[in-house]
Amino acid sequence: MKKFFDVILARNELKAEVFLKELEGKKPLFVCTIATTETAKIQGISAAGKYPEFTDYTPPADAELLLLGKCKCIAGVPVTPDGIPTPALITMSALRLADIPVLVASGGLKVKPQIPFLDLGGSPGRDIRTGKAVDNVEEVIQRASLAGEHLAKTADYLVIGESIPGGTTTALGVLSAMGVKAEGKVSSSMPENPHGLKTETVRSGLAAAGLAFGGLANNPVKAVACLGDPMMPAFAGLVIGAAQQVPVLMAGGTQMTAVLAVINALNPDVLCNVAIGTTRWVIRDGSSDLKGIVDQIADVPVLAADIDFASSRFGGLRAYEKGIVKEGVGAGGSAIAAMAKTGGAVNKEILLREIERNYALLMGVK
């Protein structure tokens, strides 16, 4: 696939290249949308917390890492059960290298971060197997859209990321409710993608809500309310509000497709100003199919930061090459933005060096 900076033009090359070139030298604002859902606590569904209960702490800890360079609500940083650190490490390194400002927005949290955050009026999400996953969806979309309108006036473009454990399962939930075939296609932070468990979870949720596959194709608000998570209305609203004025890079993996489906159903016009920005690990992942999901929704370009940890001196980073973690906290999108803002001066080598420096500091190794 074609590259520009150290960015792979992964889908709709032509639009992707135009989109990326437009960002060169421009000043973005990075918004990190965080939320929690009880869905993450289903045994075996997420690696974004060492134990299921820890998933409540992962999003606020990620947000703290971005703003403070360290976590406050937990000791150390969020890690997978194998001790592989959060992708927020990549995001933080990219944003700092390129001096990109950060705003944290909450869609609904069990544990609040000990940093400034934008409250969008949402609540923590329930287990999607209840069929009643998220409260107040329409109101949060409206508030987030208002925030997006104002934030769009403060930057040349927005990069919006997310941190929510369990988010690929809720993504599958919303996509299924909206009639997008995504079973076996959503990504995972674990090397063994538990597709069966995700599918079973979503089917329970659909049944509990009295829904069939595609039953809410034209009702994205209800799809999120029944089978989604509280990151989604916050994220979708921000995009809708901002992309009317400036380009928006949706920074994430397959979770972005659920948000894309929601935006496409609510306000498709803004999508001409939108691209998905992810990592090489998501693009080359054999156990998921980001492009295959996007194809069913809207013709938006997909960019992927060509970051490669194979040569890292740290096992905890080389593990990313084995398909662990892959993406999250806008890692890919923030890397793309850092490269674009600096006109390529930040490249994959410089980024890896900075990530290793921060890894050593935060993981207490040399």
Add this chain to the structure above:
Amino acid sequence: MKKFFDVILARNELKAEVFLKELEGKKPLFVCTIATTETAKIQGISAAGKYPEFTDYTPPADAELLLLGKCKCIAGVPVTPDGIPTPALITMSALRLADIPVLVASGGLKVKPQIPFLDLGGSPGRDIRTGKAVDNVEEVIQRASLAGEHLAKTADYLVIGESIPGGTTTALGVLSAMGVKAEGKVSSSMPENPHGLKTETVRSGLAAAGLAFGGLANNPVKAVACLGDPMMPAFAGLVIGAAQQVPVLMAGGTQMTAVLAVINALNPDVLCNVAIGTTRWVIRDGSSDLKGIVDQIADVPVLAADIDFASSRFGGLRAYEKGIVKEGVGAGGSAIAAMAKTGGAVNKEILLREIERNYALLMGVK
């Protein structure tokens, strides 16, 4: 006094002119810092709510007005006991005329606004007569400072306003604790400034905290904790974080002097990048003395929007000329910013016309 645009250079003319000229054509971000204090409910102390209990709703309602063009948490708009509308009407008109983005930041609220707002970790304030007025002051200053650092990267300069009923009494409290002579000098939203009641309230608070006048000259954090309000740590932190990088216009009347005293004690270096922006009504007010308080603290310039409602066709606006309301919600500073951003295209006449248009819409008159 000298003018530039429709702005009066009210103190330190030379610096004021340089500061103002630097803003010409630049793109600001307006931050509205809102909070509540039980102090506002002392009978006769504030006009920022028709009844004392309403003061809990004034700040969120003001914030909603700025972002939505109407209030959600109350019917209509906040008014004084005489039915004179909130100065947020001026702010909203100025910001919309000049297309200036708004961010609302909460220092601690009883009632949350139904719009996106930045949570800075604070709590509503207690009656200062307890001598224990505000919790968590240091932490809120730190969080706000972090927010200010990031926001400074998104704008050419910041304009920061406030909405907190009872705020001139808490200002007198902090100034007194810090040894600044302000008795009889703080402003009021009422035509008859209740200086005696404010002084008595502050003296009760000092006694309850076991403090003498000036006893906390070098401890601004404790001065706010004992006798201040939750707007102050949020506001001071934002200024400290932002003014290290960009100019900051502190938009308000005599309340700004308490925040100025706090900043001056914590981080005086940033004050070279700071000015106070207020209204003509504060500057010419015979019952208060903004400049006399500033003189005791730091040599910052004071600018005043030369807005004049004498010719308005609405009695509710002409009342401003009798000394009712005078300032609040960053009315003066936002008017100055609107004039500066548009290079004077927004002037006092155009602003009054827009304010009258919004007055008619919101007050349901013609």
